[in-house]
Amino acid sequence: MEHLESRKRGRCFGGCCIIQEVVEHIGGSRDETIDVVLTKLCEVIVKGCKKSSVYGTACDIPCPVACKKSTCHxxxxACLECETGVYxxxxxxxxPTNCKDNRCRxxxxxxxxxxxxWTGTYCKxxxxxxxxxVNCSQQCSGHCKDGTTCNHVTGQCDRGCDKGWTGSLCVKxxxxxxxxxxxxxxxxGHCLNSSPCKKQTGHCDRGCNPGYTDKTCSKKRIVLSKNVSSLxxxxxxxxxxxxxNCVLISGACLLCRGIYTKKLSISGDLLSRSNKSIYYTDIKRDVKTSEFSTYQELDLSREEIQYQNTTI
Structure with a gap:
């Protein structure tokens, strides 16, 4: 019958102890076999602050405010980990401002x-x-109004959609x-054979139904009968x-009036010249007569001098 006998012994040095355990197997199939087990046990001394929110040799300096869980070296x-928003x-x-959820390393x-x-290491x-x-990985629709680009954050067309498109992203x-x-x-509604109009301009590219005209086929075509057309x-x-006829008659009247007016003007000029000649002759005669009448005798009252020479 097998039984075990165990003996332990050990020694310590440099703060560590080595324990040796010898196990002997007596009897049975493992008669007189020996197992030796060595166990090394060292002395461990842990020194630190009682509170986790302070540091220093005297444990009297508070950890930085933004240290996560107020834990520091x-x-x-130094903080082992930071609160959100700081590093x-x-x-x-x-x-950086554009970090998602304000989180950085x-x-x-x-x-x-x-x-x-936004993109880049610091998202600038x-x-x-x-x-x-996100990561600028989505492409704009390309249907923003007047060819403008979409919003770099949302992808929406801030100025609206171009003709023929709708929706917040202008993809419909x-x-x-x-x-x-x-x-x-x-x-x-009058495009040929009820075909849809062009979604940008409203034009009927395939033509209009009978009785309608214009690019959008919105005007009715007026068709006159032969009798109405002849009338x-x-x-x-x-x-x-x-x-x-009115123009010709008016022209003739104006011409006649012009000729008559011209004749009157000529007659007036001749008469004016004749009057001037007669008047000039009379003046000359008066002047000659006055040259011989230098003196004239005047009839004065008795109280005054009876005769007086007067020069005219």
């Missing part, structure tokens, strides 16, 4: 993920034109029967003839 006071050894630097401040519309680079969303085409900006206009032609001819 027992000697240097650095002492968590005293702000994370404690060591260097790089963003874990960028907000939609705006998406290039035509792209938007106008339904048949509507056209224009935001699809608010209705087609005329209209006669009316037009009469009007033109009347206008021409």
């Amino acid at each position: 027992i000697q240097s006071g 650095g050894n002492y968590c005293n630097q702000m994370c 404690t060591q260097n401040g790089t963003c874990f993920t960028c907000k939609p519309g 680079t705006k998406c290039t034109e035509g792209w938007y969303g 085409e106008c339904v048949n029967g509507t056209y224009g900006y935001d699809c608010v206009n209705n087609c005329s 209209t032609s006669w009316i037009i001819v009469c009007i033109v003839s009347l206008v021409v």
